[in-house]
Amino acid sequence: MSEPSIYDASMNPLDLFGEWLAEAKACPAISEPTAMTLATATPDGTPSARIVLLKALSAEGFGFYSNNQSRKGRELSDNPKAALVFYWMPLNKQVRIEGVIEPLPDAQADDYFASRGREKQLGAWASVQSTPMQARGDLEARIAEMGARFAGMSVPRPPHWSGWQVIPHTIEFWIQRDFRLHERVIFRRDGSRWAHAILYP
């Protein structure tokens, strides 16, 4: 069988990811091309996963924003490792990323927060993410309270809302092929370079 056609081995996997993401963004059938599953774990290894949006892609890593007191926020603080999965169904492509977590710089989080609509900014202040609430009305009341608190001024970034990035040590590209004979290539960071290997499907 011929060599896999999904990658150029001389390519940095972050550049290759950038190409795949651009293809996903250009695909009209994909409504959330930046949606990714974020898996975290407690220090004793109990995993949890949820979707977040990729908001900062750089040569360093994959950045996203959330409430730092949420379940994911607490797990990331106690155990700063994470895995990400992208699946773009119309393209039949998957990317898996594993790495360590670092906070995004405050100034970057400030800029991104400032770029969001006011309703989302007030929502970030009002939501005690991942904690139980008595009734939906409690959230609405808190949003109204925050609206009054910040009336006539711009809404600052809440102290409980920030960004992280996954600094990858492993990135795997997968493309669906007939008869489950999918193509997989895994890149592993080896010092300052990336080594790659192809995997059985």
Ligand SMILES: Cc1cc2nc3c(=O)[nH]c(=O)nc-3n(C[C@H](O)[C@H](O)[C@H](O)COP(=O)(O)O)c2cc1C
């Ligand atoms: C398409 C999509 C995008 C989402 N984007 C984010 C996001 O960027 N940040 C975030 O905190 N939650 C986002 N969520 C909500 C999370 O999946 C999750 O419900 C929330 O962050 C609480 O997770 P936790 O209790 O594990 O901390 C998104 C959900 C979906 C379905």
